[in-house]
Amino acid sequence: MPETVIAAARQFLRSFAKPCRILAAVSGGSDSKGLLVALHSAIGNGDREGFSLAACTIDHGLRPESAEEAAAVAAFCAELGIPHLVRRWQGDKPQTGIQAAARQKRYELLADAAAALDADCIATGHTRDDQLETIAMRRARGEGYGPGGAGMASTMLYGRRIWVLRPFLGLSRADIRGFLTARGVEWFDDPSNANPRFERVRVRSELKGSQEAPIAPWSAAQRAASSARAAALIESHVRVHETIVAEVELAQAGNMNDADWRRALLSVAAVLGGRNHLPGHATIERISGFLQKGMPGRMTAGGVVYDRRPNGLYLYREARSLSACVIDPGATSVWDGRFNVTNGERHPVVVTAPQQDSQWNQRLIDAGLPPGVAKRAARAAPQIAPAQAEIAGSIRAKVECRIALYDTFLPGFDRTMADAVALLFGRERYPAPPVHDLFDRNGEGPGGLPWQRDARTLC
Structure with a gap:
């Protein structure tokens, strides 16, 4: 239903605390182009005064036709009167992990473009299809049970610099393509989206052949509630000395059957080890087994020493692999x-x-x-x-x-926990998003921002 796309754009604008300038990330594909057209229409119709729109296309330079496609998006934006920049990924590209590297560079270039265009936030065209693929991929990696099962957050802070918002997570790709077709707007299909070399493409193919779509075992509200409780546990049971040693109350240290405490402790350990992710399932089991024994001793995991003494548990970086x-x-x-x-x-x-x-x-x-x-x-x-x-x-x-877990990518539903970790290590709180946060400091909320829910409720 094309009208659901405009409804989602209007609801998105109403979620802001105050009017601002939005940078739309536009590749030329259907999702991002639908986002651009819908926001332009909603702002142009005066659904909320004071908003303005700019756009940016990232040319990754990975395909010969990418420069021509970026130029076509620029021309389309010019027709609509939308300020537009093209930013190109310069330099050598990695031979492995190309999609992860491209994602990192894409957000870096988008943040730079937002600064150049005086934008207050970035909006991307991620859809319900992308969300289902993300949940399926995390589940396949063993990350989909527990907090990771919440999927993508509707808000994400990049580099402590700028918030990235995903207003179309409640819409299907078919909804957006129907909206564009009804308006006579064409889009590009990136051939890499059909290349089975990439994990997301393989998962997308599997989902098309499946009778049932994956269901997130955790809602965004549950993830936010877990984050808030983990933050409270950190504040109550952990101290950090000189930013390099965490001291944990002995009575709490072995409580690894508590999922929120386990996540809190491992997040602190990740910062001490300079890691941007929590350890894998097997490593978590090994750490839990050591701590639950309750006996003094030391073990090392993820570059962090877990040093259990009669008076407490101490975590610190292992003195190995420390390059100049x-x-x-x-x-x-x-x-x-x-x-x-x-x-x-x-x-x-x-x-x-x-x-x-x-x-x-x-x-x-x-x-x-x-x-x-x-x-x-x-x-x-x-x-x-x-x-x-x-x-x-x-x-x-x-x-x-450096808070490696959150200083580059911070999901909005983890902000309470990220703040607790940041303060523990002597850093400032993370900036609040420009949209109304429906999760209060106790993690309560109705299940997501208004524009994250099923778009059928927005008509």
Whole structure:
């Protein structure tokens, strides 16, 4: 039903706390072009005053015809009077993991385009079809039972910079194509969407031949509630010392049958290990088994040492695989996935792990940690020195903990938990989305933002 597409666009505009400028990500395919046309129509009809629309096309440079398609989208936007930019992925492309790399670069370029066009947020054309594929893929990887089963979030913060919104998650691709056909608007079909080399394409083919679509075992509201409870558990039972050691109350440490606590603890561990994802099922089982035994001892998983003592559980980075990182003057680099380091000097500096006992060791002892824990944890702390040995003196550098789990991609329904983790490691809270968040700080809500629900309820 074409009218459901306009209804979803109108409801999307009504969800904003205040009018703003929206950047539509438009590839030229049916989903993104439908988003552009629907938002342009809704804004043009004055459904809510004060909104404006801009657009950006990312040319990944992976197909010969991609530049021509981007130019066609630019011409289409010009006909509608919509400011438009084309951003091209320059440089060499990876031989493996091309889709993940392309996704990362796409959002980076979209964020840059949003800044250039003074946009307040980015809107993408992800549909219910994309959501079902995502749920099926996560389930196949063993991630679809529990919080991962909620699928894509209707809001996502990229790089602590800008919110990405998905207003069409309640619509099918057929709805959008019907809408475009009724308006006489054509679109491109990317041949990579039919290439079985890619996981999503294989899953899409399997879903077409299936009699039943996958159902998300967790709703967005359930995921938000889990996030809120995990945040409360973190605030009650975990302390972090000098950003490199987490101290966990012994009575809570072994409570690994509690899914929310398990997720909370492993999220803290992921930050300490510089990982942007939680460990796999087998590793989680190994960690749980160790902690549930309740016996003193140490184990290592995901680059993190789980050091259980009679007075508490301590988590810290294993002092292995710690490479050096040279940072040019004025530049910022990530060291070991754990720290953002900005060089405030006029000469290059190098970040390494200490070769011997350092001031980190004493600071941890002064904080009340057992000497053995302090010594081991200090060996994985950042040490900054001039890259050239002949340069002496103190180093001006800004060092902040990187929240690898959330600093690049933060699903909106995990913001409560992300804030708790960020504050634990001395970082600021993440910015709120521009749309009304129907999940309060206790994670309660009616199941998603208005434009995330089935579009039939929006007519």
